[in-house]
Amino acid sequence: MFRNQYDTDVTTWSPAGRLFQVEYAMEAVKQGSAAIGLRSKTHVVLGCVNKANSELSSHQKKIFKVDDHIGVAIAGLTADGRVLSRYMRSECINYGFTYESPLPVGRLVVQLADKAQVCTQRSWKRPYGVGLLVGGLDESGAHLYYNCPSGNYFEYQAFAIGSRSQAAKTYMERRFQNFMDSSREDLIKDALMAIRETLQGETLKSSICTVAVVGVGEPFHILDQETVQKLIDTFEIAGKEEGPAAAAPDTAAEEGGAAADQGATADQGATADEGVAPMDI
Amino acid sequence: MTKQNANWSPYDNNGGTCVAIAGADYCVIAADTRMSTGYSILTRDYSKICKLADKCVMASSGFQADVKALQKQLAARHLIYQHQHNKQVSCPAMAQLLSNTLYYKRFFPYYSFNVLGGLDNEGKGCVYTYDAVGSYERVGYSSQGSGSTLIMPFLDNQLKSPSPLLLPAQDAVTPLSESEAVDLVKTCFASATERDIYTGDKLEIVVLNKEGLHREYMELRKD
Numbered sequence: 001m002f003r004n005q006y007d008t009d010v011t012t013w014s015p016a017g018r019l020f021q022v023e024y025a026m027e028a029v030k031q032g033s034a035a036i037g038l039r040s041k042t043h044v045v046l047g048c049v050n051k052a053n054s055e056l057s058s059h060q061k062k063i064f065k066v067d068d069h070i071g072v073a074i075a076g077l078t079a080d081g082r083v084l085s086r087y088m089r090s091e092c093i094n095y096g097f098t099y100e101s102p103l104p105v106g107r108l109v110v111q112l113a114d115k116a117q118v119c120t121q122r123s124w125k126r127p128y129g130v131g132l133l134v135g136g137l138d139e140s141g142a143h144l145y146y147n148c149p150s151g152n153y154f155e156y157q158a159f160a161i162g163s164r165s166q167a168a169k170t171y172m173e174r175r176f177q178n179f180m181d182s183s184r185e186d187l188i189k190d191a192l193m194a195i196r197e198t199l200q201g202e203t204l205k206s207s208i209c210t211v212a213v214v215g216v217g218e219p220f221h222i223l224d225q226e227t228v229q230k231l232i233d234t235f236e237i238a239g240k241e242e243g244p245a246a247a248a249p250d251t252a253a254e255e256g257g258a259a260a261d262q263g264a265t266a267d268q269g270a271t272a273d274e275g276v277a278p279m280d281i
Numbered sequence: 282m283t284k285q286n287a288n289w290s291p292y293d294n295n296g297g298t299c300v301a302i303a304g305a306d307y308c309v310i311a312a313d314t315r316m317s318t319g320y321s322i323l324t325r326d327y328s329k330i331c332k333l334a335d336k337c338v339m340a341s342s343g344f345q346a347d348v349k350a351l352q353k354q355l356a357a358r359h360l361i362y363q364h365q366h367n368k369q370v371s372c373p374a375m376a377q378l379l380s381n382t383l384y385y386k387r388f389f390p391y392y393s394f395n396v397l398g399g400l401d402n403e404g405k406g407c408v409y410t411y412d413a414v415g416s417y418e419r420v421g422y423s424s425q426g427s428g429s430t431l432i433m434p435f436l437d438n439q440l441k442s443p444s445p446l447l448l449p450a451q452d453a454v455t456p457l458s459e460s461e462a463v464d465l466v467k468t469c470f471a472s473a474t475e476r477d478i479y480t481g482d483k484l485e486i487v488v489l490n491k492e493g494l495h496r497e498y499m500e501l502r503k504d
Contacts (some may be wrong), residue, residue: 065364089364093357 011123021127022120025149028129032075034165034198035062036131038158038191039173040182043215044135045191046073049162049198050208063212067092068219069102070136071212075162076149077129084128088112094200105136105174109145109153117151137214160194163185167197184215192228204232292392293318296479297329298428299340300469301398302440303406303421303454303460307490310398311466312340313428313474313501315482319368325482325503332494334359337372337399339379342426343413344392351391355381365461372399376409376417383415390414394425399489406454406489421454428473428480435469459488467499474501 004011007020010153014020033051037044049142050059063069072088074081091111095103112132119125132147141198146161147153157176160168172179179187191211196204206228215221223231299312312329315322330340331352339355341348353412354397358378362370370378375395390413397409397417410423420441441454455462463486474481484499 086364089361093360097353097357 006233008258009123010120010125010127012275019120022150025127025129025189026131029076029124029131029149029161030161030163030165032078032161033062034162034168034195035073035131035133036158036160036168036172036189036191036194036198037073037077037135037144037146037156037163038176038179038194039142039156040184042142043182043184043187043213043218044071044137044142045187045211045213046071046133046135047058047191047195047197047209047211048075051212063210063222064089064211065220066108066134066136066223067096067102069138069214069238070105070108070134071134071214071220073133073212073223075131080128080130081132083131084112084115084132087115088134102138104140105143105145106138106140107133109134109147112147113151113153116147116149119149120151133159133161135212135214137216142215144257158194160198162198164198164200165229168194169202171197184213184218188213188223188231192232192235204236205229206232240241285404291389294343294392294427296427297342297426297430298337298426298470298473298477298480299329299342299394299396300424300432300436300455301396301410301422302436302466303339303398303407303408304457304459304462305454306400306404307459307462308338308398308400308406309409309459309462309466309486309488310338310340310396311470311486312342312426313470313480313482315480315486316345317479322482328485329489330485331356331486332487333370333375333397334372334399335369335493336458336489337370337375337397337482338489338494339395339397340425341393341395343394348393349381351393351395355379358382371402371423372409373401373406373419375399376407379393379409379411380415380417381437383411383413386453387414394429396423396425397429398487400491404491423468426480428470428477431473431477432469436465439465455472459490462478463488463497470499470501 006014010021014226033049037046046063048062052059063073066088072085088108092103116128119127127147127149134145136143144156145153146156146159157179158172195209206225210222211228212222296317297313297315301310305322314326316324316327329342332338333355356468359370379397395411399407401407407419408423409417409419411417422436425439466486470484482503484501486497488495
């Protein structure tokens with residue numbers, strides 16, 4: 001992005017009415033490896049790509065259980081994400097202790113957003129460099145929210161964040177109108193397909209991705225590697241058999257790829273900087 | 282001006298009795314279901330037994346409002362433990378946590394007399410017995426509450442664990458089978474109900490073993 005005299009402090013406005021430090025924080029989210037979320041009437045599925053620093057190390061945890069009915073997938077500074085997950089867990093436990101009922105998802109994301117906002121208005125703090133996809137179930141149904149370092153939050157039918165997320169977003173944009181009535185299996189399949197889009201050519205294996213589900217009568221849990229690999233095998237075989245269906249995702253991937261190249265100089269900057277910012281995954 | 286004494290007490294005693302017996306690969310935890318105040322009965326159907334974790338069950342007699350608050354505290358702390366360790370808390374760990382929680386309120390105690398029962402890390406039965414401020418000990422069997430003075434000597438007679446002063450330390454779990462232990466517990470409560478006015482109505486028995494948790498009930502005298 002641009003270096004200028006208004007970007008040193010988070011408490012300094014630019015003449016155009018922007019807070020550059022907050023925008024830089026949002027850039028950190030784009031550098032992280034992809035996380036996606038989608039929801040139906042009864043289920044929410046979260047997925048993420050596991051990128052390890054080197055072959056020797058393990059990958060960082062990007063999906064956290066917050067409560068039986070809420071889970072979160074993060075992208076950006078995973079340390080900030082871990083701390084915020086701990087905060088969310090604590091809020092859920094306290095609410096449950098006081099009211100003997102689960103914390104509504106909408107309430108949690110507001111608290112999270114307010115917490116993020118504080119960091120945009122204190123000169124001795126910095127914004128959290130992590131984007132959170134909060135998926136959960138409450139009395140009003142299944143919800144998926146995106147919490148931004150700026151303190152804004154939005155509800156989504158489906159969303160993707162992190163590097164090469166545009167490919168996943170394009171895939172989901174074509175299909176999201178059907179998600180509301182999707183079955184649990186179809187929703188997970190779409191999540192895996194969306195994750196595959198962000199890999200852009202690399203084979204999808206259960207060792208490089210994580211999938212988590214929460215739904216009616218199903219507490220939030222991360223699917224184990226075996227289950228995920230079985231699901232991948234099921235739909236990849238299906239993809240090869242159906243000729244036109246196989247062609248469609250290919251063209252979608254190409255178009256997504258083209259759009260990504262043209263628009264997202266940030267993504268290209270990300271690949272160049274991969275060795276430079278070790279705290280970002 | 283003479284010193285004034287309090288004209289109310291923050292505590293009440295809701296009566297009741299709890300028992301726990303540890304076996305080689307099981308644990309029996311039992312409590313009656315009568316809740317009283319003074320000479321009145323508040324309800325005949327109140328459970329004093331709380332499952333804290335997969336392998337850890339607590340029975341508490343005393344002031345049930347404090348018992349409920351204590352149970353909620355431990356449940357919340359257990360959630361935190363699960364988030365941090367990615368597994369359920371073990372019975373010995375929960376035993377220490379309960380002790381610390383009780384001592385935390387050393388100067389305004391939980392009026393709660395607890396017995397903790399479960400399976401230890403090796404799958405053997407374990408029972409921990411407490412006072413109101415957290416002093417605890419692992420034993421082979423224990424009872425707390427209004428009927429404990431009647432039940433404890435009987436259990437000593439039937440299950441006497443080797444003295445803790447004997448070295449080397451011997452295993453305190455009873456060689457009895459699961460069904461024999463459950464029958465023993467039923468006998469204890471039937472006897473205690475006869476002479477303790479605060480014990481009666483119904484007996485709730487929980488058995489923990491490697492298969493999981495099994496609950497049964499037995500009627501007791503209602504007078």
